[in-house]
Amino acid sequence: xxxxxxxxxxxxxxxxxxxxxxxxxxxxxxxGAVATTLIAGVEAVRRGFAKPIGSMTQMGxxxxxxxxxxxxxxxxxxxPLAKLDDVVFTGWDIYDENMYQAAKTAAVLERDHLDxxxxxxxxxxxxxxxxxxxxxxxxxxNHVKTGRSKCDLAQQVRNDIQAFKAKTDRQVMIWCGxxxxxxxxxxxxxxIEAFEKGLLADDPAIAPxxxxxxxxxxxxxxxxxxxxxxxxxxPALQELSKKTGAPICGKDFKTGQTLIKTVxxxxxxxxxxxxxxxxxxxxxxxxxxxxxxxxxxxxxxxESKLGVLDFILQPELYPELYGDIYHxxxxxxxxxxxxxxxxxxxxxxxxxxxxxMQIKVDFLCRDSILAAPLALDLxxxxxxxxxxxxxxxxxxxxWLSFFFKSPxxxxxxxxxxxxxxxxxxxxxxxxHIKGEDLITHLGLEYYD
Ligand SMILES: NC(=O)c1ccc[n+]([C@@H]2O[C@H](COP(=O)([O-])OP(=O)(O)OC[C@H]3O[C@@H](n4cnc5c(N)ncnc54)[C@H](O)[C@@H]3O)[C@@H](O)[C@H]2O)c1
Numbered sequence: 001x002x003x004x005x006x007x008x009x010x011x012x013x014x015x016x017x018x019x020x021x022x023x024x025x026x027x028x029x030x031x032g033a034v035a036t037t038l039i040a041g042v043e044a045v046r047r048g049f050a051k052p053i054g055s056m057t058q059m060g061x062x063x064x065x066x067x068x069x070x071x072x073x074x075x076x077x078x079x080p081l082a083k084l085d086d087v088v089f090t091g092w093d094i095y096d097e098n099m100y101q102a103a104k105t106a107a108v109l110e111r112d113h114l115d116x117x118x119x120x121x122x123x124x125x126x127x128x129x130x131x132x133x134x135x136x137x138x139x140x141x142n143h144v145k146t147g148r149s150k151c152d153l154a155q156q157v158r159n160d161i162q163a164f165k166a167k168t169d170r171q172v173m174i175w176c177g178x179x180x181x182x183x184x185x186x187x188x189x190x191x192i193e194a195f196e197k198g199l200l201a202d203d204p205a206i207a208p209x210x211x212x213x214x215x216x217x218x219x220x221x222x223x224x225x226x227x228x229x230x231x232x233x234x235p236a237l238q239e240l241s242k243k244t245g246a247p248i249c250g251k252d253f254k255t256g257q258t259l260i261k262t263v264x265x266x267x268x269x270x271x272x273x274x275x276x277x278x279x280x281x282x283x284x285x286x287x288x289x290x291x292x293x294x295x296x297x298x299x300x301x302x303e304s305k306l307g308v309l310d311f312i313l314q315p316e317l318y319p320e321l322y323g324d325i326y327h328x329x330x331x332x333x334x335x336x337x338x339x340x341x342x343x344x345x346x347x348x349x350x351x352x353x354x355x356x357m358q359i360k361v362d363f364l365c366r367d368s369i370l371a372a373p374l375a376l377d378l379x380x381x382x383x384x385x386x387x388x389x390x391x392x393x394x395x396x397x398x399w400l401s402f403f404f405k406s407p408x409x410x411x412x413x414x415x416x417x418x419x420x421x422x423x424x425x426x427x428x429x430x431x432h433i434k435g436e437d438l439i440t441h442l443g444l445e446y447y448d
Pocket of ligand 1: 029030031034094106129130131136179208209228252255256286287366367368370371
């Protein structure tokens with residue numbers, strides 16, 4: 001898609017983005033609820049059984065030029081994204097169920113929906129995983145690799161990737177696996193060299209998710225992190241990403257409660273309304289809920305969910321409004337609900353002269369129905385980034401913050417959590433890589 005430039009100064013022509021020719025291989029780590037909902041959903045859309053609702057790459061538009069120009073192409077026509085027909089899936093899991101069985105276990109999509117595409121789903125079988133129960137206490141699968149060291153396991157994942165490279169033209173890896181225990185950056189995370197030594201020495205600070213990520217980046221494959229795990233949020237893998245030109249992004253899909261939180265909190269701040277307390281609780285009964293029932297995995301998720309308000313409300317700038325918030329996040333495993341999570345928020349706000357008010361939000365959501373389109377958008381946008389000279393060697397793709405609860409940023413930079421700033425950042429990045437004018441929303445030109 002080319003557009004006529006209509007306003008302002010023409011931006012310098014950017015280097016050309018390589019076209020999305022051939023097959024895009026999507027390698028999914030962890031083939032549970034989100035992964036099967038993604039894979040079954042893409043096939044259902046390809047076969048014309050359903051619409052890709054919730055996906056920005058499939059349904060979103062981007063405005064170009066002035067409001068009076070009436071130019072708003074579909075994003076997928078504006079930038080060269082892989083077509084759904086060209087997407088091929090593979091992946092790893094600690095259980096050896098094929099995608100039909102795994103989707104039945106996850107119980108997100110209805111049996112009728114799955115049966116329409118049963119042979120396709122049955123044709124995808126996970127490869128044995130790199131796994132240790134030390135990092136996910138509540139799971140115990142036996143479809144796992146064994147090796148002499150973590151270095152050997154990384155090599156085995158690289159062998160899997162190389163075999164998939166022979167069948168596809170470009171590849172992307174996305175973590176849809178479980179939430180690992182809470183880990184903080186350690187000495188072996190500080191440089192590529194230290195990390196490689198750590199792999200050889202079986203350093204316990206290196207989690208399975210980091211072994212996959214390392215293997216992907218070594219193979220020049222972009223990596224997205226859908227969980228709150230530390231994974232690529234360490235100097236060693238960020239350095240490797242820049243070096244090999246394999247973009248990275250994370251962490252933790254922004255789907256239900258946090259999506260709503262990052263819409264409401266900016267509204268309170270924009271109106272200078274105070275917040276005294278925000279109590280968020282969830283009940284969910286899927287395998288993710290079971291994993292998060294373990295305090296060590298919950299801690300990883302809690303950190304990811306708690307950061308949001310501080311960054312959005314900026315209590316250091318507005319101490320009278322946000323200096324004394326009581327913020328609590330709870331996740332309760334409640335099997336009867338399955339994947340249909342209930343996210344409940346009580347928000348105590350205050351207005352003019354300090355008068356208190358309350359807001360209650362009860363979001364009866366479907367976790368993986370919200371997450372699957374994000375996973376799709378992430379793999380398509382990361383593949384785009386790896387073909388875009390402007391983005392390829394920059395490591396962290398901050399413009400993809402829109403999809404994450406806990407967006408990764410360059411060292412020393414605070415993350416942008418406000419959903420609408422994130423959306424503007426994403427669309428301006430697309431305009432930028434295509435040499436279009438950025439949209440500032442100044443609008444004075446309409447009143448000349
Ligand atoms: N569903 C959502 O809305 C949502 C939102 C934000 C984040 N997440 C995160 O996404 C991840 C996936 O969620 P889900 O609902 O699909 O969970 P799930 O439990 O259904 O699926 C995760 C899968 O990962 C597998 N796994 C665990 N460790 C692995 C390893 N080392 N290698 C390969 N496979 C491994 C498990 O066996 C399981 O099948 C979780 O970390 C979750 O916290 C989900």
